[in-house]
Structures are given as C-alpha cells and as structure tokens.
Amino acid sequence: MAVRYELIKQCSQTGARAGRLHTPHGTFDTPIFMPVGTQATVKAMSPHELKAMGAGIILSNTYHLYLRPGHELVAEAGGLHAFMQWDGGILTDSGGFQVFSLGPLRKITEEGVTFRSHLDGSKHFLSPERATEVQMSLGADIIMAFDECVPYPAEHDYAKASTERTTRWAERCKAVHARDKQALFGIVQGGMFKDLRSMSARDLVELDFPGYAIGGLSVGEPKELMYEMLEHTVPLLPITKPRYLMGVGTPDCLVEGVLHGIDMFDCVFPTRVARNGTVMTSQGRLVVKNAEFARDFRPIDSQCGCYACRNFSRAYIRHLLKTEEIFGLRLTTTHNLYFLIHFMKDMRQAIIEDRFLEFRVAFWSHYQR
C-alpha cells in the first residue's frame, strides 16, 4: 500500500496518539502539521529550507495547479516532486474546496461542477473522475476524494443531500484511481450534524480508504462546535488509518485536534499571518510590525532555534516589514513554520511520554487569544 499508518503510542487518558506515516517519499512522525504550498511553492520558502526546518509533508492545491501551470505541464516535468524539487511527502487536495468557494462562478450537478476560473473567467469542469485524474498527473503521495464542503450554517436537508453526494463521488474517485504509489483519502462531511457525520463516516469506512480526512470544519463555526464534531466523528474512524483534519492550524486547534485523535493538519494560517507581520511565540502572538518593537533588539522568541531567531532582531525584522522587503516575509514565514513544526514535535513527545494532558493544561494556562 502506498501510505501506511503505524500507531506508536495511544494516550492513556485522551484520544491523542503518536504514530508514523509511511509514504513513497519518506516516513513522517505524526501528529504532523503540513505547510501549504498552494502553487507548488510554500510562499517565500525554498524546499531546502523547509527540509532543514523539519517539514515532512506539504500540501499543494489541485485547483490552482490545474489552472496554472496546468497539470499536464507538471506531469511533463516528472510530477510535482520533480517540478518543485521537493523530495518529501506531498498531499494534494481535490480542488473541491476552492471550486465551491467560487460562489456564483460555479454550478453543481450530480455529474460534477462547472466553474469559471477566478483568473480569466474561462469555463472549466471538475468531476470526481477529472479531479482524480488531475491529481494522478500531479503525482502527490496522498490525494483527496472530490467532495463538497458543506457550508456553515446549512440546513439539515441540504447537508444530508450534499453529504450523500460526496459519498457517491468518493466511490467514483475510487473507481478511477488505481495506483499503488498514491493513496486516495476519503473525506468525512456532514456539516454540524452528528447523525450526518455518523452516516458519512460509516459509508466512507465501508469504501475502505487508506486514510480519512474530516472536512467541513473550521468554516466559521464556533470552535466549541468544531471540537464537539471531532469528539463525535473521530471514534467512528478505524484506528489503523491516518486521520486528517483539513484547514486547521492555529496552536489552540492543533492541541484540541490532537486531543481528539487527529494525526494530520494543514493550514495557510502560519504563512499567511507571517506575511502580515504576525509571529507565534511560546508566549503568544506578536505583531512584530508594531511600533513597540522598533528598538527591540531581541529575537522574536528567545526560546526558538529557527534561522530568524538565531540571527535577527525584532527591530530588524520590523524594519524589513515596514519597508516591504521580501526578506522580512522570509524571516517571519520561516519562524512561524519552524514554530508550528516544533510545536507538533513537542506534542508528540508528550504523547510518547504519556503526559499529553499536562502539556495541554500548560498550553492553555499561557495561551492568549
């Protein structure tokens, strides 16, 4: 099998677990945070810098690559790994989330989705078959079934019809996907309805995917509701398979996701806020662009071992951000990714040593916002 999950340690008091994900491009410790490289590049970073800071799997977006440079071109280059010179793991989403986000620019039928490009208005069609074929061309280690992310809020009727269709689509994805070197994950939907989450999980588990994502969370609902959905849904998934919570990546949600037994996360959060001048530290967030740091010659985080913190001051980084220098974005991005990757390592270590609950208490006792 292309991708295999190995359970190393189950927390004795919570759902948290430490494991390993075996892929054709390496074995990665879980729980893991996957940096997002939407357009075949993690914004501002080189693949060698990502590797050096301990990144294992990155996520890339099928919708964007399908439009630019086109999946055939990526295939000609030898696939996404060769194109972007990343020899670690890659996961591609199905394009579904982006296409559905286009709002009035898209139309859904049972067959698939017709949409217009946000770039030039050109007309396109993605179906479960097409999305899977595109992802096969890109050649990621893990690809995702084409789904509809149920919007929040949604009526039960709509959520039910959508979730049932997502299951039918997952079946169609599976039918065209037959490649041993690539794992196709199913995506559990169901909105904020426990009965639909149960239905979705049951139906997808029946289809026997090598891994399961939980989609449709972190879409605007209160965090408590997201945690409730996780608490309900994760136990419905097989313990032998990896579990991936899509689009989640703030430290608080990572802790709670891990608590409920999630193994994989991705989010644009650390890289996006970095470019706005916000950095994460062991003491909470810091808007390093703010005037208060103009003459602060300390590193972002004196506890941190990243390239930015080992070399540069808050004052210098603030200067770079204020003057809109690219190197400023490189430094804040470097720091935030390093911070989250090491945050996950710390959580994993806590699970291994069966002190995850203590880790969580300590985290919440000083977490701001």
Next chain:
Amino acid sequence: MAVRYELIKQCSQTGARAGRLHTPHGTFDTPIFMPVGTQATVKAMSPHELKAMGAGIILSNTYHLYLRPGHELVAEAGGLHAFMQWDGGILTDSGGFQVFSLGPLRKITEEGVTFRSHLDGSKHFLSPERATEVQMSLGADIIMAFDECVPYPAEHDYAKASTERTTRWAERCKAVHARDKQALFGIVQGGMFKDLRSMSARDLVELDFPGYAIGGLSVGEPKELMYEMLEHTVPLLPITKPRYLMGVGTPDCLVEGVLHGIDMFDCVFPTRVARNGTVMTSQGRLVVKNAEFARDFRPIDSQCGCYACRNFSRAYIRHLLKTEEIFGLRLTTTHNLYFLIHFMKDMRQAIIEDRFLEFRVAFWSHYQR
C-alpha cells in the same frame, strides 16, 4: 588606514588591473561588483546566501536608512553590520544622489540640501557634515563624500559651478570625518566635460582621499560618451588608490569599466531586472517569464553553478514568476547576482593571466544588447 588597495597585476595592454581591497570586514578581490542593499537588505536575499555565492562588499543607501529606520536606531543596534547581520564589507553612499533625484522636492544651497521625504513629505536637511555624520552612525567600511551628481545633459556653466561646490563639500566632509576604521572616498564629478573632470580629479586628489569614485556617469548619456569620460578621467587618479564607478552594472559596462581601470562597481540592475523576470546567461539575456519557456525544463544557464541553476527549471521559475510567488524572485535574483559575481571573477582571472583583451573580444563576439 581603514581601507587599503593592493595592486596585484596591471594588464600589459589596457588599463585593466587586478587587486585586493583590504577593509575592516575582510579583504576582497578587485575588480568587484557590489550588490545593492538599499534598505539594509539585498532585495529577496539573506546575508548568508550572499556570502555563500561569493559576495564581498555590498552597498547600502544613506538616504533610505536615514528615513527608515533612522541612523540613530541602526547605531543603537550596533551599526549596519550588526543590524543586518552582514560581516562582509559595506559601502554607503552619501544620500546625495537620492536627494538630488527628488527634483522639485529639494532645494540646494551652498550649505546643503533641504528636501522633503518621498515617504511622508516631512522636511529634512542634508549637508556634507550631516551626511558624513549619518554615515558614521551607520558604520560602513567605506563612506562617500556628499556630492551633487551633475545631471545629463547640463550646461558647462552649471556643471562647473556644481563640480566646484562638490569639491568644497568634499573638503567639509573630510573635516568632520575622523575615524580610522572607516574610509571616506571622494567623488569625481564634472559632467561630460573633460576640462571639468580634470579639475575635479585634480582638486580631489589634492585632498588625498583613500579612494575615488567617478560619479555622474551612466545617467542617460550614450555609453560611448561614458567610456570616453572614463578614458579621460581614470588616468588622473592615483594608481595606489581604489577606483569606483558608481551605478554601473550591466555586463558590457563592467567589461569596459574594467578595461579603463575601474576596481569597484555597484548597480541595482541585476536585482531589479531579476524581479521583472529577466536573467543573464553566458549566451545573453533571457526573459524567463516569456511563454516560450513554459515547457523548458532546462536550467536558466547550464554553465551556471548557482542554487537556481543547480536545482530548478526555466519552466518552474516561469511558473513562479507568473503566479507572483516570492520564491521566483529569490531564484532570479540569486542567479543574476551569482552570474555577475562570477563574471567579475572570470575577468580578474583573465587580467591575472594577462589575457584580458582576449576575454573582451570573446565577450563582445557573443554579447547581445
């Protein structure tokens, strides 16, 4: 003395010469190209990357740093080297060129220049004394006298008055500058008039600076006229002192500058065109952003050993540029700087082996544009 020039080899047929520049932050082979780091950062690059590709001295702009973050702040950080974590050489310009470029926003008197910031319209005053003090705060290895760059074209009368004032200003800079660890260079002006270039060179040599820049060239005049001015001016400068041609950095002008005996160059050209998607190769320039490279999976220059060429294809770099990804700008900038730095090394080697004229013939035989 802070900065000392050591002549290693004089070309037997041309003015070209190979030497070494000894500074408090290292000894650097000349002729040398100095990358421009306007705002205490060479755009898109880290100081460690610059070092790794063989950059020796970089240039930073007094005008920009004076406005943001302010020279007092840089001094508090321990000077420019500490602020930006660059342990190689630094040269700062005097701010004169930028201030004079402000056009209607500035007013010149014998005392100095009153101007309004291009950022917020705030009023400022730079004089020879002030510009020198600001540069002393920044702490570069080489600082420049405050001059007026005679515009092109200019009347002889205006050019004469301006050049004479520049000499008086140079004297005033020298009077306030007394720091052994920092070298103050004089700047020869005189517009496109040989008699004024002679006058300027004679007067400045009289003042005995540790190095001389030639300013007021590459300001819109035909290149032949620039070469004529170089041919006339360089022999008027002492052979024991380094010679710096300001604002010049295209391969053709570098070759001709070296031919006439120039040791130091700086220019935003390689970094600026890189950000517009143009790269230099041994076969001429290449607009890697162009559609023709969409499926070109070769490196920018198969002869090149830079990070970009060792790892990435034209197709990938074009994709990054088209999608406005920061990493694309990093790669083209890396390539162009590496290319020019190694171009200078090749020229130096040719001088050492007394085959510079052959190098020049070979260069012109395949140079495009």
